Amino acid sequence: MADTSNIFATVLDRVHAALRALAASGTLPALDASRVVVEPPRDVTHGDMATNAAMVLTKEAGRKPRELAELIAEKLRADELIATVDVAGPGFINLTLKPNVWADALRTAITAGADYGRNTGKGEPVNVEYVSANPTGPMHVGHGRGAVFGDALANLLEYAGRNVTREYYINDAGAQVDVLARSAYLRYREALGETITIPEGFYPGDYLKPVGEALAAEHGAALNQMPEEKWLPIVRAKAIDMMMASIRGDLAVLNVKQEVFFSERSLTENGDQVRATIEWLRQQGHVYQGRLPPPKGAPIEDWEDREQTLFRATAFGDDVDRPLMKSDGSYTYFASDIAYHKSKFDRGFHAMIDVWGADHGGYIKRIQAAVKAVTGGRGELDVKIVQLVRLLRAGEPVKMSKRAGDFVTLREVVDEVGRDAVRFMMLYRKNDAVLDFDLAKVIEQSRENPVFYVQYGHARAYSIFRNARDVLPDLPEEAAARVAYLAKAPLEFLVDAAELALMKKIAAYPRLIEAAAAAHEPHRVAFYLYELASEFHAHWTRGGKESPHLRFIIQSDPRLTVARLALVQGVVTVLASGLNLLGVGAPEEMR
RNA sequence: GCGCCCGUAGCUCAGCUGGAUAGAGCGCUGCCCUCCGAAGGCAGAGGUCAGGGGUUCGAAUCCCUUCGGGCGCGCCA
Known part of the structure; x- marks a missing residue:
């Protein structure tokens, strides 16, 4: 359905009509016009719009480009929107529209107001997943870029007429949240008056102190009497809750909205969807027990050649097959992620977009392979990578904040320069280009x-x-x-x-x-x-x-x-x- | 070693999925305020689109290759 406020689409329709008329009169065969575009010429002296119709169709029509262009031009000259038509260069058809067309467009814009350019057609459902920061600490600037990008992309798709769902995948399963729990437990003991030292590999940031205090207030010394397997789920749940609350607060400050927060843990707790997905793939012949050659370059210290459960990713465009189970028998992150994307598809999203940080780039092929396998080729996943943000102040790199645990938090940056500056600057660069964010420049007037x-x-x-x-x-x-x-x-x-x-x-x-x-x-x-x-x-x-x-x-x-x-x-x-x-x-x- | 991303003016970056003579800001040079907001604007200089092949009417854009940067490379997420 053509959006009537898009004057370029309107003129493209006229070009299509001209081609149909030429076909109807027998002058030309019926042509596939899907590659025909109407666009503004680079040089404004060429007119308001140009179409490549003649050049694109020359082979199929069996005519020379300029000859074909003349035929089309002749038809377009009769159009009431068009003032002049010229054939130029290798076969461009240059169009100048009548001045009242632009006046009408302006009036359309004024009248439509906040809906100008909006496509009100019935949209395809599309799922946009962004942020998905691990709930192990406050958001940093890099997360912020993904958040702003995903949010703006979702806004844009919605405006363009798609039926958008904004989603956050909470990585609340796996080893990292257990480390989080153990780190929070130390803060809990600290809150009870103990002097603690934080070992290597734990999360050292001060932001876990409130978690420890909350646990102390809620449970008193009770958790201290328990063995780890008893207190860990309690502490973990509390820590994740509080971290997610903090992250949601950071997102709110940035005006980033998401309606679905999908828990990774829920995939195994509400019936084992991960197992079911793997079994289904196994039945399709996409899962097997096998060995993987060790990677070439970086040597792996404790490489152990063993048989494992593998997804046949190579059958779907990936470079190697990918493991689904760890040596301790638990699922890999990848296994969960396959089930997660299957869940999106099952919820009606054939179009999916994931927004990831640059360090996950090497993961794209395998998840796209998995989506192909798990949706029978009907699901389409686009993965957008947001590159690093380099924080500067007047050209100098910004020092890391110790308090937050070795990174500058998103909150600090927003507090300093404001939401508008952060959002606009993070969008004023292509997503896959590294972004220099200068705290001094963005508040300059x-x-x-x-x-x-x-x-x-x-x-x-x-x-x-x-x-x-x-x-x-x-x-x-x-x-x-x-x-x-x-x-x-x-x-x-x-x-x-x-x-x-x-x-x-x-x-x-x-x-x-x-x-x-x-x-x-x-x-x-x-x-x-x-x-x-x-x-x-x-x-x-x-x-x-x-x-x-x-x-x-x-x-x-x-x-x-x-x-x-x-x-x-x-x-x-x-x-x-x-x-x-x-x-x-x-x-x-x-x- | 392999995969992905990137390489465009001195600097920071666009370039509308292959279109005509490659653009903007900063910086540099020279201009414009008794004037609706000078917190702005105008003009000029500045390019082997990293290099080399190829595809076609046509390439910064697609393919191959070399060089140079970034990210990643069982049982982290």
């Missing part, structure tokens, strides 16, 4: 700081509304009323090249949303917003000494002023929408 620059554009627009009341006393202050007022503006007054360019930029938003969602790349939204803000700022300054007649507010001409305010409203609409997708505030003034 200058063009060098994109967070500020975009928000400033939004605030500046509101400043215009405030000042415009001198010329338009009846301009409503309340947002919805103002929008209704401006939606009726005489947009034919917007004829300046820069005004037209801004309208086109606004009209490009729905297409941007769809492309960013399809590619699972929220950073594109951040870059687009920066570009839009930049064009807006530039146009603003042009209305200074240089060409006062281009100002938004023209004292002598209320009708022109209304038209220009409508353009400002279009900018406001898109900036607010985009910032909202990124989870960043859109302030009406900067203070």
Whole structure:
């Protein structure tokens, strides 16, 4: 279903129609137009849009590209949206649309408001799993990047019309949470007055002190009388609870929302789903008992050649088969993870996205292999890797905080620079690129700081509304009323090249949303917003000494002023929408 | 040794899943405030898209290869 607010999609439909018409008249055979695209040309002098139809279809049509282009162009010339059609270069068809198309697009944007560019179609269910930090301590900055990325991606997919579920996988099983329990137990004894020393391999951070105190308050000395196998589950449950509460608090501070918190432990406790999954795979012939050759490079100290339970990952694109059981008879993390992804599929998610840290990159092939096996090829898993964050202050690496146990917590960073700065900067980079995060730069109020620059554009627009009341006393202050007022503006007054360019930029938003969602790349939204803000700022300054007649507010001409305010409203609409997708505030003034 | 990611202007990075003459910010040079927010803007200089092959109408983008960085490599999660 085409999104009618996407002007590029609309024009693509017209190209398809032209091809169908040519087929119907027998001029051309019926062609597969799936590779045909309509996109903005790099060089604006080529027009508003270009299509590659002729070049892509040349072989199938049995015509030379330019000859084919002429046939299509002839049809498009009759279209009521299109002003001029040119065939250029190797066979591009360049289109210039009629000015009223852009005015209509602007009016659509203003009227749609917060829903501009949103696809309201019935969406495919998609599960986005992100953060999934081990509940063994507070979140650090790297977790924060995954959290912000996943959250923004989920927002974006939802806006693009997918039916999104946001999920957190709690790794509350396995050896690490047992170490957590033992570390918390030491803090418990400390709370009871004992002097403790924390051995190597335990979690040393101060953040476990409150856990120890809570256990002491709840159980008194009782746990001290028990053997480990008795107190460990109690302490572990308490520690996990408190760590998850802390993590949820960190997520709330970042405005990251998730609705499903899925416990790894639940996979084995509510009937053994891990065992069931492995048995099912075994019946399919994907599990066998066998030996693995030792890895080449890094020699493993205590390598022991033994037979083990293996998943035939190589049958699904992985490099080696992967173990499902540890030597002590318990499941590997991988085994649980297979059952977990099967659970997602069974819950109706054929489309899944996992957001992982860079250190898990080597794990992608095997989990994708497992998803193929366990869903019979019907499930699709995209794994997005978020790269490291390097914390800097004015170009210098930030020292680690001892108090937190050797890392800078996410909370510390958010407290220092604010949620908006953290979120925007973490999205202003492709997810798989290393991110330098400079605590000094992100609070700077200058063009060098994109967070500020975009928000400033939004605030500046509101400043215009405030000042415009001198010329338009009846301009409503309340947002919805103002929008209704401006939606009726005489947009034919917007004829300046820069005004037209801004309208086109606004009209490009729905297409941007769809492309960013399809590619699972929220950073594109951040870059687009920066570009839009930049064009807006530039146009603003042009209305200074240089060409006062281009100002938004023209004292002598209320009708022109209304038209220009409508353009400002279009900018406001898109900036607010985009910032909202990124989870960043859109302030009406900067203070 | 193998796998994955990355290599684009002096620096930090985009480049819309293969499109036309590769872009932005910073830095550098020179400009613009009796003016709706100068917290801004304009102009200029700056490139062997790491190197080399290939695929095709067309490659920064896809394939092969070399070099250089990062991550990972039974029984951690």
